[in-house]
Amino acid sequence: MLTNDMTRLCGEILAMRRMRGSLMSELQHGAKGRKQAVTELCAHNGSARAAMARRTRNERVAFLNSLRRSVGSHRRDVRNDLAGARRAWAGKSS
Numbered sequence: 001m002l003t004n005d006m007t008r009l010c011g012e013i014l015a016m017r018r019m020r021g022s023l024m025s026e027l028q029h030g031a032k033g034r035k036q037a038v039t040e041l042c043a044h045n046g047s048a049r050a051a052m053a054r055r056t057r058n059e060r061v062a063f064l065n066s067l068r069r070s071v072g073s074h075r076r077d078v079r080n081d082l083a084g085a086r087r088a089w090a091g092k093s094s
Helices: 002-090
Strands: none
Touching: none
């Protein structure tokens, strides 16, 4: 009876060691997979951020160029209005 219990216990210990070994192997493979997934995610995020930076830079440049043209046009209009007002106050006709 004791021999049977010891044999059974030894078998259970060996089975659990094998299960632990397979679990550790699965965990190692899973860790490698996660490491690769994280590496790919970081690479994707880096390229997406670079693309977004290029796009927003181009949009800012376009906006500033448009603003520069608009402000230049308004300044020209104000300058012409002031010149017309000076002529009118001086009594000169256009």
